[in-house]
Amino acid sequence: MLVLLVSLIFQGSINKIAMDHLVEIDNLTFRRADRIIYDGITLSIPKGKITAVMGPSGIGKTTLLRLIGGQLTPDEGDIQFDGDSIVAMSRKELYQARRRMSMLFQSGALFTDMTVFDNVAFPLREHTNLSEDLIATTVALKLQAVGLRGAAQLMPSELSGGMARRAALARAIALDPDLIMYDEPFAGQDPISMGVLVKLIRGLNDALDLTSVVVTHDVTEVLTIADYIYILADKRVIGEGTAQQIKESDSELVQQFLKGKADGPVPFHYPAPDLESTFFGGDK
Amino acid sequence: MKFFQAIGANVIGKVTAIGRATYMLMGALLAFPRLKNIPLTIKQLHVVGVQSLLIIIVSGLFIGMVMALQGYTILVDYGAEGSLGPMVALSLLRELGPVVTALLFAGRAGSALTAEIGLMKATEQISSLEMMAVDPLRRIVAPRFWAGMISMPMLALIFSAVGILGGHLVGVDWLGVDVGSYWSIMQSTVEWGEDVVNGIIKSLVFALVVTWIAIFKGYDSIPTSEGISKATTETVVYSSLAVLGLDFVLTALMFGIE
Numbered sequence: 001m002l003v004l005l006v007s008l009i010f011q012g013s014i015n016k017i018a019m020d021h022l023v024e025i026d027n028l029t030f031r032r033a034d035r036i037i038y039d040g041i042t043l044s045i046p047k048g049k050i051t052a053v054m055g056p057s058g059i060g061k062t063t064l065l066r067l068i069g070g071q072l073t074p075d076e077g078d079i080q081f082d083g084d085s086i087v088a089m090s091r092k093e094l095y096q097a098r099r100r101m102s103m104l105f106q107s108g109a110l111f112t113d114m115t116v117f118d119n120v121a122f123p124l125r126e127h128t129n130l131s132e133d134l135i136a137t138t139v140a141l142k143l144q145a146v147g148l149r150g151a152a153q154l155m156p157s158e159l160s161g162g163m164a165r166r167a168a169l170a171r172a173i174a175l176d177p178d179l180i181m182y183d184e185p186f187a188g189q190d191p192i193s194m195g196v197l198v199k200l201i202r203g204l205n206d207a208l209d210l211t212s213v214v215v216t217h218d219v220t221e222v223l224t225i226a227d228y229i230y231i232l233a234d235k236r237v238i239g240e241g242t243a244q245q246i247k248e249s250d251s252e253l254v255q256q257f258l259k260g261k262a263d264g265p266v267p268f269h270y271p272a273p274d275l276e277s278t279f280f281g282g283d284k
Numbered sequence: 285m286k287f288f289q290a291i292g293a294n295v296i297g298k299v300t301a302i303g304r305a306t307y308m309l310m311g312a313l314l315a316f317p318r319l320k321n322i323p324l325t326i327k328q329l330h331v332v333g334v335q336s337l338l339i340i341i342v343s344g345l346f347i348g349m350v351m352a353l354q355g356y357t358i359l360v361d362y363g364a365e366g367s368l369g370p371m372v373a374l375s376l377l378r379e380l381g382p383v384v385t386a387l388l389f390a391g392r393a394g395s396a397l398t399a400e401i402g403l404m405k406a407t408e409q410i411s412s413l414e415m416m417a418v419d420p421l422r423r424i425v426a427p428r429f430w431a432g433m434i435s436m437p438m439l440a441l442i443f444s445a446v447g448i449l450g451g452h453l454v455g456v457d458w459l460g461v462d463v464g465s466y467w468s469i470m471q472s473t474v475e476w477g478e479d480v481v482n483g484i485i486k487s488l489v490f491a492l493v494v495t496w497i498a499i500f501k502g503y504d505s506i507p508t509s510e511g512i513s514k515a516t517t518e519t520v521v522y523s524s525l526a527v528l529g530l531d532f533v534l535t536a537l538m539f540g541i542e
Contacts, residue, residue, distance in 0.1 A: 066411075069414075069415050071414055095417040095419070096417070098414075098415060098416070099417045101415070102415060102416065103412065103415040105408040105411065105412055106408070107407050109407060109408035109409050109411065109412035110409075111409055112407070112409070125320070126320070126417075126418050127417065
């Protein structure tokens, strides 16, 4: 009896953890060739929230999304998606899991040989047996959500950068995923598109009960929409918390990143032999 | 020491590339074929096959015409211009049809396949397929591969047929070879198994090699403008060399050893 009770409580607590966090990354190490990208990072993505992952360019923020999506395999550590380990999954299980997640690529990655309509219909046609009528209705709904219903018959080459990203977003939510990952959604956008995207990410997250991960280095946008923020640098997590906690962080590195200071813990100069020996050393 | 190291690294690189290429091909071929992919294959047949028709027909016509002209000037000295028909037909069916078609195919369709797949990779379309739980090997590679395998033998046959007509145009209509001997000696000399089928077998082998190289080079390219340009060049160079080398081997196996 007691054992049953204990095991029930135990079970309950496991379920609770699994419920609170959709993605759990535990002590993950990843190397590319001989370069260490991540050295034992641990972070979790809370369910139903927008989590931002920030950090300087070139530290592998996109790599993190690819690791979650199972496109890359970590050298050590584990990644759990809704309680199941992505790392241990067979190819088939991984493809099943990917139907529940989607990713918005930086370039949009629309298929250039199809119209916007067909692009959004693509995942539906691949993974469901819906009739064409029903697909047309679903696609119209998704495009309406991103404000592009009128652009359904355009080719991707006819769209502006912001519109392409919105069309890709419509495609990403076509199958009503649980998790959506945004790879640099604000990069290279004008202020209006930026505002539209911020509104869409927040709106879709709340309306569709999604879990969102936004990878970016646009500080101001992120501080306005993210529920929880991780700052990565130097192969690890250097700061985490809500927007308020991050702003008040006393880490020099976090402050340098938030305020965009040219010099600080992340140095202005690329490592080089010292100045004196270069200019006056005599040796060439 | 550096020199030997470089050789070793190069060999290892090449061998692993062959391994990756085989892995990719098997992934595409062993993937369970799905009805949804048939329209994709038909579309690729159009792009790879139908759109190559013009260059194949024009080249076939001119090669046939040139062969008739060259053959006639030699044969007429021996009074054997009646054998012009079989000469043109045999050279086309056995050698020039499959080989020149494969070379043209590599330049026309192979380079396009490499560039297309390379750009799909550069614009993250392949990654996004993976993330949408759609296997890119099944969706991108398999239809293109089958389109190449189906269209190349057909193109080679069309090439030979047009070439024979070109030979007729020059040999019979212009130089005055007897029309009856052109066709009848051709009919009695050309054998179905020995000549036509062997040509088709060659063509199938070339189709496999050229399409495989083209698709793999695209799939394996470094997704930058420089990387794609390099991959496209390599497709044409490697497939041309492979076709010519394999042609010798196949000819030796088919016709060399009695």
